[in-house]
C-alpha cells in the first residue's frame with residue numbers, strides 16, 4: 001500500500017537524523033522538503049524568525065495549534081528554558097502518530113505534550129486538564145479560518161496574560177485576513193509583521209507577532 005508524505009518524512013528523519021539531536025531532526029526535515037517533497041512545516045526561513053521570538057520570550061508555557069509532523073514543536077522545544085513545556089494540538093490522528101515518532105527521535109517527549117483533537121473543543125479544557133494558568137507564547141499554525149475564533153476563545157478562557165505573545169504562521173499564504181484585520185485594529189494587541197516566504201518557496205508569506213496588552 002502507498003505510503004503517505006508524513007510517513008516518508010518520518011523515514012527521512014530516522015534515516016538522516018541522529019537520535020536525541022533535535023537540530024539534526026530539523027535539518028533532516030528541511031532537506032527532505034527542499035530536495036524530495038514539499039511539506040507544510042514552518043520551514044527554515046520562517047523557522048529562524050520563530051527561533052528568535054522563542055529565545056526573546058524564553059517561555060515557560062507554550063501552546064502550539066497545528067503540530068502536523070512535529071517540526072515546529074521540536075524547533076520550539078529545543079529553545080525552552082529547563083522547565084519550559086509546550087502543549088501542541090493536532091486534529092489529524094495520522095499526523096499526530098507521525099509527530100509522536102518525530103518528537104521521540106528528537107528525544108523531546110518530556111518537553112512536548114501532544115494532544116489530538118479540535119482547538120474549539122480543547123481550548124476551554126486546557127486549564128483544568130493540564131494545570132496551565134496562562135501561556136507565555138502561542139504559535140498559531142492550524143486551519144487559517146480558526147485563528148480568529150480561537151484567539152477570541154483563548155481571551156475568554158483566560159489563557160492569555162498581559163504580555164502573552166501570539167505568533168501566527170501563514171498570514172499571507174494561505175492567508176488569515178479576518179485574523180489580521182482583528183489583531184491589527186484591536187486596542188488589546190500590539191502587532192508586528194515579519195515578512196518572509198512560504199516554506200521552501202519564493203512565494204511571499206510572513207509571521208504576525210502580537211503582544212496581548214490585557
Ligand SMILES: O=C(NCCCOCn1ccc2cnccc21)c1cc(-c2ccc(F)cc2)cc(O)c1O
Pocket residue numbers: 040041042065066067068089090091092117118119120141142143144146169170173174198199
Ligand atoms: O493548512 C495549513 N496548516 C493547517 C493544517 C491543518 O490543521 C488542522 N489542525 C491542526 C490542529 C488543529 C486544531 N483544531 C482544528 C484544526 C487543526 C498550511 C497550509 C500551507 C499551504 C500553503 C500553500 C499551499 F499551496 C498549500 C498549503 C502552508 C502552511 O504553513 C500551513 O500551515
Ligand SMILES: [Mg+2]
Pocket residue numbers: 040041042141169170
Ligand atoms: Mg503553517
